[in-house]
Structure formats: structure tokens, C-alpha cells
Amino acid sequence: MSRREIDNVMQQLEDHDLVALGRYGSWRKRDMLKLSAEMPVFRSLDDARLVLTQAMLCPRLAVLILRGSVTLDKIPRAQHNLILEHIANLLPRSHVVCLNLGEFVNIPQPVAKKLLSGLKHSFVGNLFLEWDTQPQWKAAAKEILKANKRKWGYRMQLADEDAWKLLEKGCNAWLQPTAMGRQYALAYSDGGLAARGKQNYTGSSAPDDGTRQCKRACKSKRCRGLSKRRLRCCLCTRDESGRCHHHRR
Numbered sequence: 001m002s003r004r005e006i007d008n009v010m011q012q013l014e015d016h017d018l019v020a021l022g023r024y025g026s027w028r029k030r031d032m033l034k035l036s037a038e039m040p041v042f043r044s045l046d047d048a049r050l051v052l053t054q055a056m057l058c059p060r061l062a063v064l065i066l067r068g069s070v071t072l073d074k075i076p077r078a079q080h081n082l083i084l085e086h087i088a089n090l091l092p093r094s095h096v097v098c099l100n101l102g103e104f105v106n107i108p109q110p111v112a113k114k115l116l117s118g119l120k121h122s123f124v125g126n127l128f129l130e131w132d133t134q135p136q137w138k139a140a141a142k143e144i145l146k147a148n149k150r151k152w153g154y155r156m157q158l159a160d161e162d163a164w165k166l167l168e169k170g171c172n173a174w175l176q177p178t179a180m181g182r183q184y185a186l187a188y189s190d191g192g193l194a195a196r197g198k199q200n201y202t203g204s205s206a207p208d209d210g211t212r213q214c215k216r217a218c219k220s221k222r223c224r225g226l227s228k229r230r231l232r233c234c235l236c237t238r239d240e241s242g243r244c245h246h247h248r249r
Contacts, residue, residue, distance in 0.1 A: 009021070018036060018061060019165075021036070022100065062098060068101055081104075094122060097124055100127075
């Protein structure tokens, strides 16, 4: 991919035009294609890090489809683990909920552990990653994914109309998004049980619904406080900590 094409993808991410980077075969309708862009075939480690950083830190991006064996084909195999490690470091600050990493060979144990740690502190509820010897890792990852599906960040993405247009069709990952999960997400995002002060779906007491006028924006860097135009806005924080009700939990 040329520098101009990479710059175009970077600009789309910066403008919050994309819900998905990388495409899945079931996304055939025109409106779905407008919400996504093809994942570049990277020619260097620096290009891969640059695009993946911008993508994973984009608050609108819900789906990232890397397909390692394809998009990283022109990068020396010895550097593939560096890209996985970079992704693991970005996961705790990302709003991606469906992550398709593709196929890899001989992932070292330290990198595999970093990926599990990153997943545990992320909103990823749908994942695909294959390599030759990984049954125990896959079982551990699936337990994390099940727990992540109860997090507010996962539910906010499923409740998003644009994100659901793509997620409803799947993203070629383990534990695909479901219609029932979407119902829970809509109940959560619309106030549902949380706004009425009852127990929310994770079993903890519900926070303030955040509908009153706010004094200042949440200071957390990964806060999904966005306006309808997808610009940064306040997510209601009157608390002296400076954090919104989600990040005070």
C-alpha cells in the first residue's frame, strides 16, 4: 500500500468516519462499506504500528480485522510478535470490541501472556487468533471474552446503530455478537435498569444515569463521551475526582 493510501486511512480514522478497519465478507451493502475500510497490507513495522495505534485509539472504531498472515506478509516474520505485543499494549485504551488478528506461527509465551493481560483490561468480547499450539490459551481467552461482554464499553458499541449494522453480520470471531446481547446493550444505554436505580446486568448497583447538566468532561483518556457528531463531549462528571460515572465504578 502506498503512503498516500495509508494517509487516507489515517485521515478517515482521525475524522471518526470508520466503525471498522478491515472488512468481512458479509458486509456487502453500500452503507456497510461506507463504515469500513480495507486493512492496509503493511510493508514495514513502522507503518503497521502507526496505523494500528491510530485505529485502536479511535473511539468510534468497534471492529479491527488484521488477518496477520495476509496484511503482515511483507514484514519479516520475526517482527510479527512485536506487532502483537504493540496491540496488547493498546488494548486497555481501546474501544474495539471485535478483534480478528488472524493466523500466526510460534507466538512466544511472554507475548501470549501480554495478550491475555491486555484482553482482560479491554472491551473485546469477540476475538479470533490462531496459531499451532494454543488450546489452553484459547480457553483462557474465551473466559475473558465472556466477562468483557458484561462491560459497559462492549454494550455501548453494540447499542451504537452504525456498529450494529456490521456486528449483526458477524466479524469472523469467537463468541460472535448476538441479538440478545444487543437487547441488553440497548437496555443499558437507554437508561434501562441502570437509570431506574436497580441492579445492573453485572450485579453491582447502578451509577448515576448522567442526564443532568455537567460541569466538566471526564478526564479519563479512554472515555467514550461523544456527541452525535462523534466529537469529544462531556459524559457527566460532577464528582470531585473528575471522572464520569462509568470510570468511577
